[in-house]
Amino acid sequence: MAGLDHRPAEQEPDDPVTSARNARIGMRLFLGYLLVYLSYVVLIAFRPDWMRLMPWPGINLAIAYGLALIISAFLLSLVYGWMCRRPVENQGADRRLS
Numbered sequence: 001m002a003g004l005d006h007r008p009a010e011q012e013p014d015d016p017v018t019s020a021r022n023a024r025i026g027m028r029l030f031l032g033y034l035l036v037y038l039s040y041v042v043l044i045a046f047r048p049d050w051m052r053l054m055p056w057p058g059i060n061l062a063i064a065y066g067l068a069l070i071i072s073a074f075l076l077s078l079v080y081g082w083m084c085r086r087p088v089e090n091q092g093a094d095r096r097l098s
């Protein structure tokens with residue numbers, strides 16, 4: 001990871017197995033977020049009366065759900081970064097994707 005010392009960033013090794021694992025993790029997290037977002041859109045489209053409900057004084061469900069979407073996107077990015085920070089331990093050349 002690049003620091004604040006203004007040197008060129010070190011090139012990380014390109015490992016196809018690690019890249020494939022990271023892509024799978026990213027796709028699963030994306031699909032989970034997509035389901036939550038689609039439920040938000042469906043509620044707005046087909047149940048707008050529900051979005052007017054006030055679970056907290058002064059904040060309707062649409063605002064609370066939208067804020068939860070923003071926070072969950074940030075948290076999912078942290079989870080992705082944490083899950084993808086280590087390379088996959090290769091068990092041999094037969095496991096490499098070439």
